[in-house]
Amino acid sequence: METKLVQDACLLLQGEISPESGIHLKLQQEDVLPMVSLLDQYDLTPVRKQRHLSIYIAIKLALQSHMCCDNCTGETLTRKVLNGDYLYSLYVQLCLKWEEYDLLTHLAPIVKRIQIKHVEGNPQDTLLIEGWEWFLQFEGNCSRAIQAI
Template structure:
């Protein structure tokens, strides 16, 4: 199943991912639908949903590329370079989308995922949890700021 949000996200990623990188964006649509559902549970502008879903997708792909890195794997170099490229694309797009707070929040988690990924563990479920925690914190902060402004 493809939704408009998912289609726009995929178009954005196709446009931003350099063809020279030679990376196939093999995206788990079920995972993306779950993340889309999460984003739809918050009062976010549509464009921001596209941006956050794109950033989530890139991080998910980067994590999966770094997963199961075995020194004897003939594709090891390709996996590492693909993952590194996708992580750098995440930073580039997050800055472009002005999601600096997201970068700051996820940075320590991403480093842990990279280490765990090198050990053969998946960080994708953790990514969804961290995105939800980030949005919860952001909405709690916005609610607090609005309340203070109304009282003040």
């Protein structure tokens, strides 16, 4: 695993998170490994790789935060709900800040479908990484087509 990429992405994301949220990123290797492997396959600049990974982590942690709300009460429940909500809106903010408009347009329906699957009781969070791969492939194809022209 590209430890430096993960560290840099976490630092970048933590820097964007408001201290008032009290969110401190804690990641398991398996949370980011699929995305790191995916990014490795594409010719993105190091800065863009970091940004994509940061956005991915924000969505992934938002999903996880809401995933385990069922058995919580009181302040723990409140924090989990708020952290998820905050990270979902932060991912949009980051896409806008880093001018990843096409990525946002591509991710929006995927994140929505993930929510639908959760309501249906049939979570399919792998849709996120699959959708991301599709985006990177599409973007790569476009840039190759432009070069060919």
